[in-house]
Amino acid sequence: MTNVKKACEGFITFQEAKEMSKEDAISLQKEFQNHERVKLAEQLGAAQQFVGAGENGVELFDSEGNRHLDFIGGVGVMTVGSCNKHVWNAIEQAKDIPAIHALAVRPMSAVLANNIAKLTGGNLKKVWFGTSGSEACEAAIKISKMAFKGCRHKFVSVYNGYHGKTTGSISLSREKWALHQSPLMPGVKTVPLNDIDALDYALKYEDVAAFFIEPVQGEGGIHVATDEYLKAARELCTKYGTLMVCDEIQCGLGRTGKMWAFQHAGIEPDLVVFAKGVSGGYMPLSGYICTEKLWNDAYGTPETAFHHTVTYGNNILSCSAGIAALEYLLENDLFDAAVEKGEYMLGKLNAIQKENQDVIKEVRGKGLMIGIEFHTPKEENSEAFAAVVAATLMNKYRIQTLFSINNPVVVRALPPLAVTYEQMDEFLTSFGSAIDDAREHMKA
Ligand SMILES: Cc1ncc(COP(=O)(O)O)c(C=O)c1O
Known part of the structure; x- marks a missing residue:
């Protein structure tokens, strides 16, 4: 069998790819792929390397041993949760x-x-x-x-x-x-x-x-x-x-x-x-x-x-x-679950909106497809406010969400449908705190 390293200088094998460090992977992404995308991910603190998932695929673990909750699910991709065994x-x-x-x-x-x-x-x-x-x-x-x-x-x-x-x-x-x-x-x-x-x-x-x-x-x-x-x-x-x-x-x-x-x-x-x-x-x-x-x-x-x-x-x-x-x-009756859990999330998020009307314009959605639209007294700061909330959720509370790229004043929640009530509560508490954090950050 030909040695791949001799056949092609710089070739990286599958085994090496599996064991590659986060830093090496980022540097390859920057060199051979969309470097601006990597830059944005780094700025937002989104450049994590996930290496495993918990039971219902909502809990994620990164290469540094941190636990995260996935409330974006690859933007609606992970309906069944990450690493679903079935x-x-x-x-x-x-x-x-x-x-x-x-x-x-x-x-x-x-x-x-x-x-x-x-x-x-x-x-x-x-x-x-x-x-x-x-x-x-x-x-x-x-x-x-x-x-x-x-x-x-x-x-x-x-x-x-x-x-x-x-x-x-x-x-x-x-x-x-x-x-x-x-x-x-x-x-x-x-x-x-x-x-x-x-x-x-x-x-x-x-x-x-x-x-x-x-x-x-x-x-x-x-x-x-x-x-x-x-x-x-x-x-x-x-x-x-x-x-x-x-x-x-x-x-x-x-x-x-x-x-x-x-x-x-x-x-x-x-x-x-x-x-x-x-x-x-x-x-x-x-x-x-x-x-x-x-x-x-x-x-x-x-x-x-x-x-x-x-x-x-x-x-x-x-x-x-x-x-x-x-x-x-x-x-797992996840269609019905999406209705019940969606109502729970929307109810709680609407209560958070009522307490934070100065920065949250509206909470919208159906089932487990939810958007929270931000506005600030200075309209031009609204996008920055939404970005700070999303980044704070991701970095401080380790909750994965994203603002909408087509409409960056909206932060979205699209968790896997098997998300538990405990996990939703953790999201909701962290979300409330992230708004306070963002308010402080924008004042500074
Ligand atoms: C409603 C809708 N249509 C089309 C697309 C495009 O899909 P893809 O990114 O797989 O090409 C998306 C992706 O986000 C979407 O949300």
């Missing part, structure tokens, strides 16, 4: 199944598609799998155009929304990420959230292929679409022949108390995009579920059937993890 066990068992090519039979992806369809119900039935959320949003754009066979290519999305950072998904998202990307996808309009007249106006010319909405906006700072709005939006999409696409990448998979957040409104979109929590956070996995009609309109012939395939779609390990993650959520 999910890991499924991946282990699937590791000996060879992945040959797209035409080989793949029971794991077929079963995951079945399970997602059964948990969704109604007419949503056909499932496509990819790897990232942005890719799944691109796939939703693509199927919409395919279904209209070139007759409609306009899109409407919601102001302040976020659908990813690839060209199509940026086109539907907040302008912030469109730097030097012009020309973007043409024919995209944004409408304000929960403004049904604006949506009517945008759709009434009957030339819009699809309306994209996050039922609970995540990156935009946790803004909830009302049930009335979702119902009216569904009716308008049907009236004007526009496809309704719900982006459930952050709010889906049980986080708000139902499989999908739109289900609270009793509606059925034409397509639902998912990613993040679908694999339990272990493996890259995303996709969409759509109606059989939409699928057949777009890809239902031998000529069109191969118009959107991707190499890593239907990946055996990802889909195995996906089946196990859903099993874990159902076996």
